[in-house]
Amino acid sequence: MNIIEVRRAHRWLAVSFLAAVLITVIGLSLSGPEWVVYLPLFPLAGLFLSGSLMFALVYRGSRRAPASGRSSGVRRVRRAHRWSAVVFVVTVVATVIALARQEPVVWVSYLPLIPLAGLFLSGSIMLVAPLVRARRVQ
Template sequence: MTWNERVRRTHRWLAIAFTVTIVVTVVTLALKGPVWVSYVPLAPLALLLLSGLGIFVLSYAATRRSRAANVQQDGASRASAPRVRQLHRGSGIVFVATVIATFVALAQEQPVIWVSYLPLLPLALLLFSGLYMLVGPYSVRRRSARRAPQPG
């Protein structure tokens, strides 16, 4: 397994861990649990940011190498994959920025509560683009298995 594959696998697991901590935090706060639970998702979010930045840097290095080698990808099903990845990366950057802005806004003496809803749009984009990228390889394999001639 290459370093790139390890970083991507770690990023996927961190995304799952972050999602779980968000759900647990929301449920705990809805049940009038301790307020400190709202800080629990910050650790996986920070690790998710670092692994995402690593993937971001690795993707540009790979893009430059592939352009230098003039390698073209085949298949119409893979044509949208780079755009979805770019959307995922961009929405990840916007999500982190809105989370930071939310923490700054809520730390004020007179907090602006509506700012806490700002991260939801980029988070939704992250969810749907991440699910698309997660399901994509499986659907390509399934389609190629259907096209392959059956023995017998």
């Protein structure tokens, strides 16, 4: 599988995840059905799988080939995005464990929001950067 295809799928999954979160928030604010809270789980699972695959492909590729001609800023944003994803997964696991106890620690459920904000910002930068670069060339 090609990294470019995985990256493209990951972008579309990110957009669908954001749409599912917006639908969930709107649905819950309008006292919609409870099942709407499960909508973001499907694209989130896809994001996890495609992100893990990209992480493995980049790690495997970095051991074989030298760094590409990309600017260091893009590499730093991409690296921050990867590590934000790792921290997000760890905080989600910690949240599941904390909420599964007999006396749940509810404040822990807010911890994944911090790396999720980092993922959103770095993902937005990576999504918009090629468009800005193409516009500068014209």
